[in-house]
Amino acid sequence: MAAEDADLIASLAAQGPVKMHLVLTPQTLPDAPSFNVIADLKGSEHPEQVVIVSGHLDSWDLGTGAIDDGAGVAVSMEVVHLVRALGLHPRRTIRFIAWMNEENGLMGATTYAQDHAAEAGNHFAAMEIDLGADHPLGVTIAAKPEVRELLAPVAEVLAAGGSGLLQTSEHAGADVGPLAALHVPTFAPIQDSRTYFNYHHTAADTLDKIDPRHLSENAAVMAVTAYALANLEVPLPR
Numbered sequence: 001m002a003a004e005d006a007d008l009i010a011s012l013a014a015q016g017p018v019k020m021h022l023v024l025t026p027q028t029l030p031d032a033p034s035f036n037v038i039a040d041l042k043g044s045e046h047p048e049q050v051v052i053v054s055g056h057l058d059s060w061d062l063g064t065g066a067i068d069d070g071a072g073v074a075v076s077m078e079v080v081h082l083v084r085a086l087g088l089h090p091r092r093t094i095r096f097i098a099w100m101n102e103e104n105g106l107m108g109a110t111t112y113a114q115d116h117a118a119e120a121g122n123h124f125a126a127m128e129i130d131l132g133a134d135h136p137l138g139v140t141i142a143a144k145p146e147v148r149e150l151l152a153p154v155a156e157v158l159a160a161g162g163s164g165l166l167q168t169s170e171h172a173g174a175d176v177g178p179l180a181a182l183h184v185p186t187f188a189p190i191q192d193s194r195t196y197f198n199y200h201h202t203a204a205d206t207l208d209k210i211d212p213r214h215l216s217e218n219a220a221v222m223a224v225t226a227y228a229l230a231n232l233e234v235p236l237p238r
């Protein structure tokens with residue numbers, strides 16, 4: 001239920017008894033095959049080392065899943081597009097992933113981490129964006145504290161767009177969680193999420209909630225950070 005519907009009910013309930021007609025449609029069906037979508041922009045020097053940029057492909061079906069997480073998938077695809085359009089050749093591979101089944105059990109991310117556990121050492125870093133499309137304030141770092149200093153030049157670049165904050169955290173996101181458990185450093189944009197939960201998982205999660213300018217700002221944060229990680233001269237401490 002969207003926040004404005006909840007507010008309406010609260011306001012009516014304050015005036016007297018409220019009668020509601022609920023149509024509940026969810027069913028639990030058996031598991032069926034589905035897939036992560038993965039694309040590599042090959043690194044020029046260390047193609048075996050991977051920097052992931054990602055969002056999740058599935059959504060709740062009340063709305064169209066524009067902010068959760070169509071925006072994250074679009075922004076992550078845009079990272080690869082921007083790097084190519086600028087004619088850049090990152091030293092490490094930038095891997096785009098649209099994770100399947102974040103919402104109903106994290107199966108895509110869990111399966112990926114299982115399948116790639118032996119190459120966890122070659123997963124240099126993993127980024128995820130899954131908090132809508134609003135203005136990014138900087139970058140969340142779920143890694144060793146020293147990583148924050150390594151990213152200081154990145155913050156300097158991002159500060160011009162109002163995104164220069166670097167914040168260390170225990171977690172950078174659900175889908176990169178299984179990789180974090182394998183000691184892969186994980187990252188996410190810090191997003192202005194003040195209105196996110198007004199729309200999240202409701203019929204109100206539609207494209208009109210997305211400001212193209214904010215979407216571009218998120219793409220800039222993801223692209224600058226991913227490119228910097230893909231070109232970093234030193235390994236990230238784990």
Ligand SMILES: [Zn+2]
Pocket residue numbers: 056068069102130
């Ligand atoms: Zn999500």
